[in-house]
Each structure stands twice: as structure tokens, then as C-alpha cells.
Amino acid sequence: MSKDAPLPASVAELQALVLKQQASIANMVREIAARDDEIERLKAQIDKLRRMYFGSKSEKLARQIDKLEAQLEDLTAGQGVAETRWHQDKTSQAPPGRARTREPLPPHLPRDEIELTPDPACPRCAAPMQRLGEDVSEQLARVAAAFKVIRTIRHKLCCPDCGQIEQPAMPSLPIEHSIAHPSLLADIAVSKFADHQPLYRQSEIAARDGVTLDRASMGRWMGQIAELCMPLVEALQRYTLRPGKLHVDDTPVAVLAPGSGKTSTGRFWVYVRDDCRSGSTDPAAVWFDFSSDRKGIHPQSRLTGFRGILQADAYSGFDKLYAGGQIHEAACWDHARRYVYDVHVHTPTPDTQKLLNMIGELYSIEAEIRGKPPDERLRARQEKSKPLLSTFEATIRAKLATLSKKSALTGAINYSLNHWAALVFYCEDGRAEISNVLAENALRCVALGRKNYLFLGSDSGGERAAAMYSLIATCKLNGVNPRAYLEYVLTHIADHKITRIDELLPWNVVGKLTPPAPSTSLTG
Numbered sequence: 001m002s003k004d005a006p007l008p009a010s011v012a013e014l015q016a017l018v019l020k021q022q023a024s025i026a027n028m029v030r031e032i033a034a035r036d037d038e039i040e041r042l043k044a045q046i047d048k049l050r051r052m053y054f055g056s057k058s059e060k061l062a063r064q065i066d067k068l069e070a071q072l073e074d075l076t077a078g079q080g081v082a083e084t085r086w087h088q089d090k091t092s093q094a095p096p097g098r099a100r101t102r103e104p105l106p107p108h109l110p111r112d113e114i115e116l117t118p119d120p121a122c123p124r125c126a127a128p129m130q131r132l133g134e135d136v137s138e139q140l141a142r143v144a145a146a147f148k149v150i151r152t153i154r155h156k157l158c159c160p161d162c163g164q165i166e167q168p169a170m171p172s173l174p175i176e177h178s179i180a181h182p183s184l185l186a187d188i189a190v191s192k193f194a195d196h197q198p199l200y201r202q203s204e205i206a207a208r209d210g211v212t213l214d215r216a217s218m219g220r221w222m223g224q225i226a227e228l229c230m231p232l233v234e235a236l237q238r239y240t241l242r243p244g245k246l247h248v249d250d251t252p253v254a255v256l257a258p259g260s261g262k263t264s265t266g267r268f269w270v271y272v273r274d275d276c277r278s279g280s281t282d283p284a285a286v287w288f289d290f291s292s293d294r295k296g297i298h299p300q301s302r303l304t305g306f307r308g309i310l311q312a313d314a315y316s317g318f319d320k321l322y323a324g325g326q327i328h329e330a331a332c333w334d335h336a337r338r339y340v341y342d343v344h345v346h347t348p349t350p351d352t353q354k355l356l357n358m359i360g361e362l363y364s365i366e367a368e369i370r371g372k373p374p375d376e377r378l379r380a381r382q383e384k385s386k387p388l389l390s391t392f393e394a395t396i397r398a399k400l401a402t403l404s405k406k407s408a409l410t411g412a413i414n415y416s417l418n419h420w421a422a423l424v425f426y427c428e429d430g431r432a433e434i435s436n437v438l439a440e441n442a443l444r445c446v447a448l449g450r451k452n453y454l455f456l457g458s459d460s461g462g463e464r465a466a467a468m469y470s471l472i473a474t475c476k477l478n479g480v481n482p483r484a485y486l487e488y489v490l491t492h493i494a495d496h497k498i499t500r501i502d503e504l505l506p507w508n509v510v511g512k513l514t515p516p517a518p519s520t521s522l523t524g
């Protein structure tokens with residue numbers, strides 16, 4: 001029930017509502033308690049395996065540890081999501097679960113103090129206020145790759161005439177009652193999703209500075225900020241999937257199956273809106289989606305409202321999208337070239353070299369018109385690329401007639417001929433591109449991350465990763481520092497009106513971000 005919804009009019013309805021909420025709270029308490037038990041069990045098991053691993057070179061044992069770390073990270077992130085939802089509905093109470101012991105922040109870290117003092121005049125009677133005391137809270141921050149503690153001191157004033165007490169409110173934090181400052185949360189997220197550092201490695205790095213960052217706490221924080229940023233990610237999705245031209249691609253990722261310790265194969269799908277190569281000044285955007293398989297229903301459902309050009313590979317799951325004529329298929333010449341190139345590497349011939357040279361000429365034409373408006377690009381393609389494509393088609397058809405059906409070059413040629421209409425579509429619309437490299441480039445962050453964290457803990461973990469990849473990749477496309485951006489968003493999003501969430505998209509806040517400190521050049 002929403003906090004703004006009217007209460008029931010009758011006692012019976014009110015009693016029923018209370019009973020329903022009590023049952024919901026009891027169920028939530030049980031779930032969180034069970035999660036707490038599982039987190040403690042996993043931490044103990046990981047610690048035991050790490051002790052066993054000391055001095056050993058067992059890849060099997062290392063892989064088992066990585067799996068457990070992924071499970072632990074996913075459980076703690078799920079716990080963070082539950083706590084965020086609890087706070088959104090029950091802001092006056094602590095979330096259910098065990099009370100967590102908090103270690104004091106290291107005394108050796110420098111302290112930045114923010115002092116907040118009420119107006120010295122009593123708001124009730126205008127008499128001068130007197131100091132009554134103060135409340136102090138501390139959050140762990142990470143600024144310019146160095147830990148420090150930010151102390152927020154909220155002074156209290158008391159009116160001697162009427163007894164009125166005034167104290168400034170605590171500045172809003174993305175995670176209430178947490179030691180984590182927005183700068184630290186941003187640093188952890190960027191280190192994981194842009195720099196590909198798993199949380200347990202970040203914990204080890206922090207320990208070198210004498211700071212304890214519990215990996216379970218970090219996992220919980222990542223779940224909380226992903227949940228908090230979800231409306232922003234949805235706004236990014238709406239912007240990215242608008243009609244026009246869209247680049248789409250996907251890549252596999254291993255996902256741990258619940259309870260079995262085995263892995264299944266999920267997919268990250270990337271949707272890229274970037275028209276700068278056709279002279280557009282609109283902001284570029286990337287939106288990632290996660291699915292548990294590669295069925296065509298996933299892109300089909302996401303693109304139900306899309307109209308325009310879909311730049312993609314030849315995956316059959318896209319075929320239904322093209323059937324209605326509202327979405328035009330633009331294929332990727334990178335794929336066509338790759339088939340010929342693979343043949344040329346193993347059995348180079350004058351024919352394969354000739355085909356590669358012709359494709360190279362097509363790319364040279366594109367380099368000359370990059371950044372030009374669509375009409376200029378279209379004119380150049382009609383004059384230069386289209387005749388070359390006609391020659392290329394005639395060449396491969398003539399060559400195909402001389403080849404065995406089992407020839408490797410036959411397969412390469414058939415790929416191009418089977419998708420010929422989509423491969424030459426870019427010569428019919430100046431907005432289209434010769435290749436789908438923009439989507440492939442956007443997926444590199446997943447490929448690099450996969451080498452480091454190996455697994456996702458669950459499908460929900462994949463959805464959270466997709467959300468963070470979306471924000472960070474969009475920052476990179478727009479030349480925005482993702483760490484500075486996330487710090488700004490996490491500082492403001494809790495108090496930002498959801499109806500104006502678009503104001504927090506990267507290109508709308510870039511002017512408000514603190515520029516990085518200038519680097520010092522040392523010469524000898």
C-alpha cells in the first residue's frame with residue numbers, strides 16, 4: 001500500500017490491512033534472516049577455501065572460490081535491494097534483520113568536517129539561540145584515489161526564552177545510516193563495472209590503506225545503489241529505444257544456477273543510439289539488457305515501439321521485427337569481411353585478397369564521409385559505393401559457380417549473398433552505417449569483466465550489472481567521467497523528483513560535475 005493512499009474507512013478493513021502488512025513484514029524478516037545465514041555460511045566457506053588455497057596452484061579450487069564469491073556478492077546485493085525497498089516504504093523504522101556491528105572508521109584517515117548550524121534567531125520568537133550540543137555522523141569517502149573521512153557536524157541551538165531547539169537536517173545520503181559516502185559508492189561501482197575489479201579484490205586493495213571494506217557490505221551497497229538508480233536507467237532506456245537508428249548486439253555470460261553450483265549461459269544485450277557519424281549532435285546513449293537465454297522474444301519485446309533502422313548481425317531472432325516493414329534491416333560488413341578473412345588466413349589466394357581489397361575500398365569511402373550529414377553520405381555512397389558493390393556481387397557470384405559446395409570460400413560467399421539486401425541497405429539511407437562496430441565496442445566492457453569475475457551470481461545479478469553498465473557506458477560515449485557522474489547522481493537522486501528524472505542523464509549534468517584535478521608532469 002502506498003504511503004499516500006487513503007486509509008480504510010472501516011475498522012474491519014483497517015484490521016485486515018494491518019494483518020496483511022504484519023504477514024508481509026514477518027515474511028520479509030524470515031527471508032532476510034535466511035539470507036543472513038547464507039551470507040555467513042558462504043563467508044566462512046570462502047575463508048576456509050582461501051586457507052586451503054594458500055600455497056596451492058589448484059585451478060579447480062580457485063574456480064570454486066570465484067563461484068562462491070559470485071554467490072556471496074549476489075546475495076549481499078539482493079539484501080541491499082530489499083533494504084532499499086524497505087526504507088522507501090518504512091522510512092521511520094530500521095529494516096528487519098540482524099543488527100550489524102560497525103567497526104569504527106580508522107582514526108589515521110584525514111577528516112573533512114562539514115558544520116551545519118541553524119539560524120541564530122529563534123524561528124518561533126526571534127530571540128537569540130544558545131548552543132545546546134551537536135550530533136556527529138561519519139561516512140567513509142574516497143577522493144582522488146585516497147580514503148578520508150567526512151565528518152558532518154550538525155550544531156544544535158536552544159532558545160533561552162521559549163526553549164525552542166533548532167538543528168539543521170542531515171544531508172540526504174543514498175544509503176541511510178551507512179558509512180558509505182557517495183564518492184566511495186561511485187568508486188566501488190566504477191572499479192567493478194568499468195575497471196573490472198571484483199569486490200573481494202577491492203577489499204584487498206583497501207586493506208593496504210588500513211581500511212576494512214567488508215565484501216558483504218560492498219555487495220549490499222551495490223544492490224542498494226542499483227535499485228536507487230533504476231528509474232534513471234529506465235529513463236535512459238526510453239531515450240535509447242526511440243525511433244530512428246539503433247545498433248544491437250549480444251554476448252554470452254556464465255550465470256550460477258541456484259543451489260547447484262553449476263553455470264548456465266545468460267546474455268547481455270546492448271542497444272546503442274549514436275548518430276555522430278552522420279553529423280547528429282544528439283547525445284549518444286547505451287542501454288544494456290540481461291536475459292537468461294538468447295530467445296528472439298527478448299529483443300522483440302524490447303523493440304515493440306521502435307521504428308527505423310536496426311543495425312545488427314544476421315541473428316534470426318530479429319526476423320520478426322523486420323516482417324512488418326516498420327523496421328529496416330542494416331547488416332554488418334564486418335561480419336561479411338570476417339568470413340572471407342578467416343578463409344584467407346588459412347588458404348590465401350588472389351581471389352580472397354581481391355575480395356578483401358574491395359571491401360577495404362568500401363570502408364575507405366566511409367572514412368571520407370564520416371561526420372557528414374545523411375544527405376551528403378547518401379550521395380557519396382550512391383556515386384562511389386554502389387558501383388563497387390555491384391562489381392563485388394558479380395565477382396562473388398562468378399566465383400561461386402567455380403567452387404565446390406564444401407569449399408570454405410563457398411560458405412563465406414553464401415553468407416554475403418544470403419544477406420545481400422541488408423548488406424547494401426546502407427547505400428539507401430544516409431543514417432545507416434556500414435558496420436555494427438558501435439554495438440560491438442559497447443560490449444567490450446562485458447568481455448573484459450568476464451575475464452575477471454568469471455560468473456554472475458544469478459539472473460537478478462545480471463539485471464543489476466546491466467543497469468550499471470548502461471550508465472557507465474553512456475558516460476564514456478559522452479566524454480563524461482563515470483566516477484564523477486555517479487557521485488553526483490548518488491548525492492542527488494534520493495531527493496530528486498522521479499517526474500524529472502531525465503534531468504540526471506549524463507549529458508544533462510555534465511556542466512555540474514567537478515572537473516578532475518590537473519595532473520602534474522614530471523620531467524628530468
